Amino acid sequence: YGRTTTEAPAQQPGQQRKAEMKLLYGARAAVIHGLETAMQMEFDASCDLRQPKLWPTIPLKL
Amino acid sequence: MEDGVDDKTQNNDILQSTSTTNDDRLSQEQEDRSFLRERFLHFLKGIQGKRTHFKMYEKTEVDATFQLSDIDGQNFLVSDLETPMGTQPQAMLRCADIISCSVDIGTGEHKM
Amino acid sequence: SANSENRSPGFWRSYVYKEVEVTTVDGREHRGWVHTVDPVSESVVLVHFEEDRQKTVEIVMGHAVKGITVVNEDMDSHREELDHMFVTADDTNFSK
Known part of the structure; x- marks a missing residue:
């Protein structure tokens, strides 16, 4: 909290995410983390491949 | 001084049970959240x-x-x-x- | 999310297996049996069991939910079906 940006991060970002997942999901954290990672990777890969266009172009709900 | 010892033991017991309750609550919350989230992720896949x-x-x-x-x-x-x-x-x-x-x-x- | 109050997973889980009516910001009502509520987006997954066995599943987006009311508390009437709906062979491999 009191840390300034010039200091080196105490942890790797991945480690922090892992700790968050552990706190949120406890014993099932690894399973859920695995499911989420797989899904996000598939989403990202699919976006690269399909190049979807946002629809509608302008958000309906601003 | 025996009273003092008893008090201390009792306090420790209270502390112990409070932290157990908190642990129980946290693990129940984690269990519930996992149940809901896993079902949602499987639903998206489905x-x-x-x-x-x-x-x-x-x-x-x-x-x-x-x-x-x-x-x-x-x-x-x-x-x-x-x-x-x-x-x-x-x-x-x-x-x-x-x-x-x-x-x-x-x-x-x-x-x- | 439209809900400023951060509801607990236990609160959302209490709806699972029950029949509810969800009202949305556009004034519509969505009735169905709760499969799950995503704890991240608070989106509600409802299943409609039709008589001809044709099933429809509806997802009501968390940000659009105005209210939720239980209309049938009988958690056993569709439990089995709700549990097995989206389970695939992949999932069983995953939990090994």
């Missing part, structure tokens, strides 16, 4: 490739084939989106624009 009807803001309704969602639930990747202006083969819908989506999942039997 509707992949299914024709979906989207009800959106501004009385907009469209049909598309559901593909994937990002994990934060910000966007849905769809294909063959039928818009009033024609069909868009690949499209991204903003979840913030959507109110509800219905998917026909067919009969009760599921393939293994």
Whole structure:
């Protein structure tokens, strides 16, 4: 909290995410983390491949 | 001094039981959250490739084939989106624009 | 999310297996049996069991939910079906 940006991060970002997942999901954290990672990777890969266009172009709900 | 010892023991017992209660509450919360989240992720996986009807803001309704969602639930990747202006083969819908989506999942039997 | 109050997972889980009516910001009502509520987006997954066994599943986006009321508390009437709906062979491999 009191840390300034010039200091080196105490942890790797991945480690922090892992700790968050552990706190949120406890014993099932690894399973859920695995499911989420797989899904996000598939989403990202699919976006690269399909190049979807946002629809509608302008958000309906601003 | 025996009273003092008893008090201390009792205090420790209280501390012990309070922390057990907190641990129990946390693990119950984690259990509930995992149950809900895993089911949701499996549901998203399960509707992949299914024709979906989207009800959106501004009385907009469209049909598309559901593909994937990002994990934060910000966007849905769809294909063959039928818009009033024609069909868009690949499209991204903003979840913030959507109110509800219905998917026909067919009969009760599921393939293994 | 439209709900400023951060509801607990236990609160959302209490709806699972029950029949509810969800009202949305556009004034519509969505009735169905709760499969799950995503704890991240608070989106509700409802299943409609039709008489001809044709099932429809509806996802009501968390940000659009105005209210939720239980209309049938009988958690056993569709439990089995709700549990097995989206389970695939992949999932069983995953939990090994």
